Amino acid sequence: MPEASRDRSSGTFGKNMKTDPAAPYFPFYMIGLVSIGLASWLWIKTRSKPANKKKWFDVSAIVTGIYVGVFMSFILGLWDQFYLIPFPLLACVFIIYLNMRFTFFCDSCGKRSFSQSWLSRVFHCPHCGHKLK
Numbered sequence: 001m002p003e004a005s006r007d008r009s010s011g012t013f014g015k016n017m018k019t020d021p022a023a024p025y026f027p028f029y030m031i032g033l034v035s036i037g038l039a040s041w042l043w044i045k046t047r048s049k050p051a052n053k054k055k056w057f058d059v060s061a062i063v064t065g066i067y068v069g070v071f072m073s074f075i076l077g078l079w080d081q082f083y084l085i086p087f088p089l090l091a092c093v094f095i096i097y098l099n100m101r102f103t104f105f106c107d108s109c110g111k112r113s114f115s116q117s118w119l120s121r122v123f124h125c126p127h128c129g130h131k132l133k
């Protein structure tokens with residue numbers, strides 16, 4: 001009986017909607033996030049020059065950050081928590097900044113590295129020792 005089963009499934013869906021209006025969007029969010037991650041990983045991997053890798057890494061950091069920030073704002077809007085929206089947005093901007101500022105693509109060996117010491121002025125490639133800053 002297709003009629004009855006459809007009624008039952010839409011009933012549970014309706015119940016989920018009531019408990020959390022954001023719940024149906026999370027799978028789409030995860031799919032989007034994974035797609036962005038995979039696409040930028042493949043794109044960056046296939047760039048030949050370290051400078052290009054770095055440029056596209058920055059682009060993907062910004063795109064991912066905006067995507068996460070917009071989704072979080074959207075969810076907070078669904079939850080009627082509008083006054084909380086600036087916090088995830090600021091956190092996203094900060095994470096974008098950290099990613100761009102402290103991720104390096106070595107000119108010498110082409111490998112990616114992330115500087116853990118945010119305050120130090122010099123950083124050497126952990127793979128080959130080439131000076132990165």
Ligand SMILES: [Zn+2]
Nearest residue numbers: 106109125128
């Ligand atoms: Zn290196």
